[in-house]
Amino acid sequence: MNRVTRLLSIQYPIIQGGMGNISNAKLAAAVSEAGGLGTIGCGTMSGEQVEEIILQTKELTDKPFALNIAINVSPNVDKLIELAIKHDIPVISLSAGNPTPFISKLHEHEKVVLAIVATVKHAIKAEKAGADMLVTEGYEAAGINSPYELTTFTLVPQVAQKVNVPVIAAGGIGDGKGLAAALMLGAEGVQIGTRFIATKEAPFHENYKEQLIRASGTDTVIIGRSFGRIRRVLNSSYIQELIEQEKIGVSLQDYGKFTSEKHHVLGAIKGDLSSGFLNSGQVVGLINDIPSVKDLIEDMIKTANNRMQVGATLLESIAQTN
Numbered sequence: 196m197n198r199v200t201r202l203l204s205i206q207y208p209i210i211q212g213g214m215g216n217i218s219n220a221k222l223a224a225a226v227s228e229a230g231g232l233g234t235i236g237c238g239t240m241s242g243e244q245v246e247e248i249i250l251q252t253k254e255l256t257d258k259p260f261a262l263n264i265a266i267n268v269s270p271n272v273d274k275l276i277e278l279a280i281k282h283d284i285p286v287i288s289l290s291a292g293n294p295t296p297f298i299s300k301l302h303e304h305e306k307v308v309l310a311i312v313a314t315v316k317h318a319i320k321a322e323k324a325g326a327d328m329l330v331t332e333g334y335e336a337a338g339i340n341s342p343y344e345l346t347t348f349t350l351v352p353q354v355a356q357k358v359n360v361p362v363i364a365a366g367g368i369g370d371g372k373g374l375a376a377a378l379m380l381g382a383e384g385v386q387i388g389t390r391f392i393a394t395k396e397a398p399f400h401e402n403y404k405e406q407l408i409r410a411s412g413t414d415t416v417i418i419g420r421s422f423g424r425i426r427r428v429l430n431s432s433y434i435q436e437l438i439e440q441e442k443i444g445v446s447l448q449d450y451g452k453f454t455s456e457k458h459h460v461l462g463a464i465k466g467d468l469s470s471g472f473l474n475s476g477q478v479v480g481l482i483n484d485i486p487s488v489k490d491l492i493e494d495m496i497k498t499a500n501n502r503m504q505v506g507a508t509l510l511e512s513i514a515q516t517n
């Protein structure tokens with residue numbers, strides 16, 4: 196047990212990151228059932244839509260799961276917080292905005308609050324505001340990222356040395372080696388998005404999973420730099436068209452239409468790659484198969500243990516030869 200598993204009442208310190216608008220009960224429940232923490236990503240969904248997914252998830256698992264509320268993305272933040280309270284969801288992750296105004300209310304209802312941060316400054320601010328854990332996300336991650344573009348490898352230790360609450364590493368982790376590395380950098384757990392999409396239980400379109408298997412680490416691109424609103428996606432003809440539009444000065448309004456949740460759902464759920472897009476992190480280059488969530492998590496734990504022993508043995512032999 197560590198602080199993360201204790202606070203979240205889970206077996207392994209592995210969190211499935213929220214995936215706004217394409218989140219669903221099946222994946223979240225599978226992760227929680229396998230000993231991690233599943234998350235329902237609310238995105239721009241209505242309270243009614245989210246409530247239905249909460250009820251479905253509760254049918255599939257009696258283990259804890261989380262609700263991710265993307266503050267500046269959702270038009271329904273207050274309603275979603277009410278829902279979390281009503282349905283006794285124990286963990287709330289707050290991303291894409293300032294978590295401060297919401298933390299005390301969540302604490303009044305004994306929620307564990309995770310704040311997603313991408314700089315040391317925001318980490319310190321979120322800790323001062325009362326966040327119980329900080330998910331520090333590097334910009335190798337899939338989806339909306341911070342314009343500061345810090346990598347997980349540099350961000351995690353910088354945050355870990357400045358805060359006292361547990362740090363969860365996110366961005367670029369897809370196997371047990373990544374988990375071991377994150378722990379060595381000072382994290383006490385990991386949050387994973389991309390790798391969980393290519394699992395048996397993830398009910399996304401087969402085209403999405405196939406694209407992830409086929410892609411290498413150089414097949415993701417950042418869009419939205421011209422607006423300071425960056426997002427990491429899988430390269431495609433749809434995305435190339437958007438990049439061309441950005442070059443010739445597409446308006447923020449049209450950029451917003453191109454990258455709207457409608458087109459996200461078209462890509463990820465309908466598998467329509469000519470008018471939809473797919474979020475993906477750079478870790479995609481590691482994905483070669485579609486395991487069950489349980490097998491993936493168990494393999495991560497086993498491999499992480501093994502890598503740590505290999506590392507310790509290596510250091511011992513270096514010490515002996517010196």
Ligand SMILES: Cc1cc2nc3c(=O)[nH]c(=O)nc-3n(C[C@H](O)[C@H](O)[C@H](O)COP(=O)(O)O)c2cc1C
Nearest residue numbers: 212213214215290336337338366367387388389476
């Ligand atoms: C399809 C998809 C949608 C995502 N949507 C959200 C979201 O709504 N809110 C959020 O905080 N993070 C979102 N993320 C980020 C993940 O929660 C997670 O932090 C990230 O994927 C970790 O990096 P990785 O992809 O390298 O594993 C999304 C990621 C993916 C793959």
